[in-house]
Amino acid sequence: CSHSIHDLLAGRVPFESSVTVQGWIRTRRDSKAGLSFLHVSDGSCFAPIQVVAPANLPNYTTEVVRLTTGCAVIAHGKLVPSQGKGQTHEIQADRIEVVGWVEDPDTYPVSAKHHTFEYLRTVAHLRPRTNTFGAVARVRHCLSMAVHRFFHERGFFWVHTPIITSSDCEGAGEMFKVSTLDLNNPPRDAQGQIDHSQDFFGKPAHLTVSGQLNVEAYCLALSKVYTFGPTFRAENSNTTRHLAEFWMIEPEVAFADLATNADLAEEFLKYLFRAVLEERADDLAFFADRIDKQCVNRLETLTNAQFERMDYAEAIRILEDAQTRKSASFEFPIHWGADLQSEHERYLTETHVGRPVVVMNYPKQIKAFYMRLNDDGRTVAAMDVLAPGIGEIIGGSQREERLDVLDTRLEELNLPKDEYWWYRDLRRYGTVPHAGFGLGFERTILYATGMSNIRDVIPFPRTPGHAEF
Ligand code: 4AD
Ligand code: MG
Secondary structure, three states: OOOOHHHHHOOOOOOOOEEEEEEEEEEEEEEOOOEEEEEEEOOOOOOOEEEEEEOOOOOOOOOHHHOOOOOEEEEEEEEEEOOOOOOOEEEEEEEEEEEEOOOOHHHOOOOOOOOOHHHHHOOOOOHHHOHHHHHHHHHHHHHHHHHHHHHHHOOOEEOOOOOEEOOOOOOOOOOOEOOOOOOOOOOEOOOOOEOHHHOEOOEOOEEOOOOHHHHHHHHHHHOEEEEEEEEEOOOOOOOOOOOOEEEEEEEEEEOOOHHHHHHHHHHHHHHHHHHHHHHOHHHHHHHHHHOOOOHHHHHHHHHHOOOEEEEHHHHHHHHHHHHHOOOOOOOOOOOOOOOOOHHHHHHHHHHHHOOOEEEEEEEHHHOOOOEOEOOOOOEEEEEEEEEOOOEEEEEEEEEOOOHHHHHHHHHHOOOOHHHHHHHHHHHHOOOOOEEEEEEEHHHHHHHHHOOOOHHHOOOOOOEOOEOOO
């Protein structure tokens, strides 16, 4: 029976108890007095525990003094108050078992010295042993659990939407093909091109870009639902905000409009960040100290601030004004009808408002087919939540529930109506107004931790050309 270091440091076990911890050596320091101080981490919390190994241990000279960063050990001993700086507890060891040695300490890829994040991406299998990546993993877990708690407490049902699909939710054609074809001898069309309509045992198939269309079907039966799973985008984006495989949370609510949707998004984000503040104070203290001084402040401000709501048209006026007054110079000139680039998003949320902004009612030509057409005939009931330092973190909308309007939109966009037959059925049988959104999970973690590259907040990042590990 062993103890988690988290339980020991949280005071769940009384001093003078016999305890056992199992984990990996962070550092070893030998004192002149004939003792070794081992910092052992098991990942259960940010801090390692100090294990004091006296020289009279039977394996002291043969093993203990040969321990290096990364070695796996089991330490038995007595839990005592620590005199050391910055630690409350330590273990006076009476036995140390070495379970796994580090073969060649000089070339151990995550030795105790400083490594750049670029380098650590090349050793993604070992980086969870570092302070930063351990902390990111715990924050990621905390956020995942908070997602489910939030929806469960409000009567939403979690729906598992498929990964393999033939629908293109965003209509942007950014999908990975799934193929069972024999690539040495694939079926070809009349032009000699590979016939991808045969990909999935005779039918076309892709990896999903979003679970939305499927979750809408469950929404129109269970009223309040959400998905939380991996989604895939085959866009060749090499930015610090894009992954080819990322996780998305997509709630969908029946009998709801855009205003309700924006309120839900605001309440949800605040709930998530409050959970991190309450549950991961140790990891946040590290991020605030080493990664981004503003990190805790920003979360506290966000959980207390009222999110601004602003029409797209108003956003454009603000940006155009900044452009004319030359208080901002944009690489991409802005005008009504243009999509907001990240520089515009940052200006709005960081410079103009100074807190998160929900931009609503975008021109229909820059948004997806399923968004509800407004009465003006040129905008749709879309919303994006923009967060300072990140830009777009949520994209959502009220959905087009009117079959005739949806059909016109599909035709305008040249989308194959018959392939959306089941989605159209939902508008033929008991259709109701409904709305939902997608929260990019990794962008949420970026916001919570102050990490600057999305590749560093997912365990094994997939970006163009990178699928190792
Ligand atoms: O704005 P998006 O494309 O919206 C949808 O997919 C809708 N079907 C969601 C819905 O209404 N149910 O994506 C939603 C969010 C973005 O705001 C962003 O945070 C994140 O997903 N996202 C990405 N995150 C990482 N890498 C990428 N390539 C991303 N693309 C979108
Ligand atoms: Mg979007």
